[in-house]
Each structure stands twice: as structure tokens, then as C-alpha cells.
Amino acid sequence: MEKRVTFGRWTIGILFAVPQLILIFTFFYWPAGQAVYWSLTLQQPWGGGNIWVGLDNFRSILANADYWNSITASMIFAGISTGLAMVIALVLAALTDRQLAGSWLYRVVLIWPYGIAAPALALAFRFILAPEAGFMAVVNKVWPGFWDPGLDGADAMASVIIAFSWKYVGYNFIFFLAALQAIPRSLIEAAAMDGSGVIRRFWDIQFPLITPTIFFLLVINITESFQDSFGIVDIMTAGGPANATNLMVYKIYSDGFKGLDYSGAAAQSIILMLLIIALTIVQFRFIERRVHYR
């Protein structure tokens, strides 16, 4: 879409874009380029510049069991937390969309968790799920040793997933509800006249019509599970126990800033970038499909 009426003095026009261009050049393109450069070079230990090593950084990372462990952990985390957050949100949104008495309350309240900073909710859940105080302690009293995120990797992963899903249920809920409410009421009513029940209507009318939203949220949730998980992991488990929750962004951070391995961290960043770019491209393909729908 283009404007028919524009302003003639295009030199002024470019000036309006300059602040943004300077910013994205300095803080986006330059660092992104730098990451590519570092990933292909190795920094000398006591200064003296970088030496070109080609794809060696990638080779050594991909040969590293810790890295594959981190990828696996990220995938498990992304898969389960996205699944949980989306299914719970969809159920709640579909039920809220029935607009029974009091549904305004859910519309207002269910979004609250999304406003909370990931580290803050992580600290809250660290307490709620703590094995010796909090609420899982009750379970531990009945079955001693049942739950200990500090020692058991699966428990730690479960805690991180619970905290993340809690935040994103509200986010997904808003989008699902908006999508459901955009479906013309007359469609639902016509189906009801034809004798279909609530559940039948959901699967045959509402669900197909909101598939674009589902795909969109799928991509967003997976991307966010890569980034927004950092605060949760850092506060709740610090990547432990035994690297069980060492997700990709957390590993980049600890390798780059604690291990001071810039080249390795840069190579990991590049792999993560490619992953996210691939996801974004998938997303745009579905957005295109959404255009064809209407």
C-alpha cells in the first residue's frame, strides 16, 4: 500500500529516518556483523587481535556434548512450555468467549501475569516450588525426596517450564480471545440453528478460523522461550543442576561473559540467529496465508 499524496522535499524525508538508522546501525547491524566476524576468528589470549579460523568455532561447538545438551534442553523447554501455555490459554479463551456472566473478570485478570518481569515471577516460583519451604514441601513431607529442583534435573526443568508457562498463558489468552471475538456471531448462530453443539461448533468453525493466530502464537512462543527464559533460568536454577536447564541464551551468556570465550559465544549466537530467522520466515509464510484466507 502506498500513499498517493506525499511531500516533495525528499531530503527532509531522509532526515526523519536518520535517528533510527544511526541507532540500528550502531546497535544492530554492527554487532550482528561483529558476531559473524568473531564466530569465524579466534581471539588471542593476551591481546594481539583475532586470527582467522574459518568454521573451526562452529565445528568445535557442534562437537561439544554440552552444546547439544543445551540445544536439547532448549527444545524440551520450548516444546513443553509452548504447548502448555497455548493449550491452557486456548481453553480459557474459548470458554471466556462464550460470554457467560462474569466473563469480564477473566478478560481483565488473566493478562496480569504477562506484566510481571520474568526474574520476579521466577523468584516467586522459586519460593512456591522450593523443596524445603513453600508448597512442594508439603508433597515432600508425604513422599520424602519426591521433589528437589536443586538436585534433580527433571524437577528443575519442570520448575522453569511452570514459571514460563504461567507468564505466557495470559499473553496467548489475549490473542486467542481477540481472534475468537473477530469471528462473526452470525456464523456461530447459524451453526447453532443447524443443531450443532458448543464443542462441535468449536472444532468445526472456531478452531479452523483461528489457525492463523495459532501459527502466529506458536512462533512467538518458541522465539520468546529462547529469549525470555534467561531471567527465569538465572534466578531459579542458574543453568543447573548439572546443566539440566542450561538453555541456549543462558549458555551464550555464561560462555561469553563468565568463560570469556567470545568466539564460541559468537558462533552460538549465529546458530541461534539462524534458528530464529528460520522461525520468522515460517511465520511470514503463514501470515501470507492469512491474507489469502480473507
Next chain:
Amino acid sequence: MVERTPILNFFTHLILFAGFVFCVAPFVIVAIAASHNLKDVNDVPMSLLPGSDFWVNIKTAWTTADLGPKLLNSFIMAFGVAAGKVIISALTAFSIVYFRYPGRMLIFWLIFITLMLPLEVRIVPTYAVVANVLEPYQTIMNLTGLSWLIEKISGVQVQLSLGLLNSYSGLILPLIATATGTFLYRQFFLTVPDELTEAARMDGAGALRFFVDILLPLSRNNMAALGTIMFLWAWNQYLWPLLITTDQSHAMAVTELKQLIPNVGGAPEWHIAMAGTLIIMLPPMMVVVLMQRWFVRGLIATEK
């Protein structure tokens, strides 16, 4: 509601109520834990009746983590990001939508691509950009090898590198450098009728005049939505402030949470930790509750 379905309605209420509890329970537990004393908070099971030490704990958390100045820092940063985003995105969108110049589509795509890579992913090199204050021009020249680019780059580097670690600009500027808001404005500007522009031009208004007097007042809703979302997003940033603010005087409230985690082997002071969590949760909660309309609108519009 198109038919009578009493059983289904019962389950609808039941499930929705469970969802409500699921959302609210953590807030309630945090608030209750913050009101207990050391012994009660570690009771198994913890009593769900509020204790009497709420204000004492809040005060202790406040002084332990020195939250006063940190909350102020968080406010400055979040306001800075929100304001910067609202202004810079509007300028860029205006340029892209209302002018025809060579390279316009290139600029559009250059900005569009920034949507793809979040700060967390390119965190190490972005940190280096902000940190390498004394990186000499020569290094950059050697790295790039293109003379015209060097002029551009070194100019930028000199201006922006100095003193960006532990400074508000170092915190704020990299967070503004994405495209989120630009596309929100672009979508809106495209819906503004052409007749309005024609009328303004006929009355002798130039580009700047039209932008300030007509376009910006029309975009008030977008600004509120974008500002709310960006404020929350910036307030909740964790990784970036953690790296940039090594100096306590610039620390953010959210990064202070780490100081509140009870030490292994020390007294499990969960009541203090929860009181601190509550304080840090409160400002974004207030924004969400008070600005809910703008928040939801911004969320859906920016797809953030």
C-alpha cells in the same frame, strides 16, 4: 450465548475459575509470604492466613537491596525507552510513508530485519559495542576495509562509545534500536486519509508542520498503546541491565532480585525475598491494571 446448556455452563465456570486461581494464586502467595516472620514462612505447610510482619519485611527488603534508587533507575530507563521509542518510531514511519526518495525500500527493509533478532541473541557483540570505548579507529578501518564506510562508522563510534557502560544512554539506546513501533505507526499512517494531507498542503503546511500539528495528534491512541507496552518491556528487561550496570549506582530494580535469593546455608529468609519481589512486581502491575485498555491494544498491535 445462543442456547441453554446448564451442564456445560457449570463446567465453563469451573474451568475458568480454576484458570483464575492459577493466575492469581502466585500473587496471593507472594503477598502472604511477605507478611510472615522467618519461622512462619518456613513452616510446612505455610499458613495462608496473613502474618503481622508485612511492613517490617517490606522495610527490610527495601533497605537490604537498597530499592529506592534502583526503582528510580528502573523508572528513568523505562520512561526513556518508552519515550524514545514513541518519538523515533513516529519520525521513521513518517519518513517511510510520506516521502518518495531513492533507497526508501532499502531503509524499510533495513528496519524491518531488526524485528528478527532480539537483543538477547546478539548480546555479546552489542555489549562490546557499548564497552569498547577506546577501540581505535584503525581497528575498525582494518576490519571494514571500505573507506567510505569507515568515515561513517568511526564518526558513529566516537560519538557513542564514550561512557556508555553504566550510563542511562547505554541502557536505553540499544533497547530502542528495533522496529517494533515503526510498523505500528506505519499501519496507522496508511489509514490516514489522503484528503487530509492535500488540505494541509493547500493551506500551506510543510512536512514538519503537517507531522506535528496533524499527524501526531491523530496518533495519540497509538502513542499511548506503544508507550505502555514499551514501558513494561523495558522495566522487565533483565539480561541487558545485568551486563551494562556493573556499578551499583546504576543498578535496576529487576536485577536486584538476585541479591534477595536466600543463600544456601544461610537463614532461608523467604519472607524478605517475597517482600522484595512484591515491591518490584508492583509498578508494572499498576501499569497493567490502570492502563489495561492501552496495554491490550498495544500488545495486539505491536505483536510484542
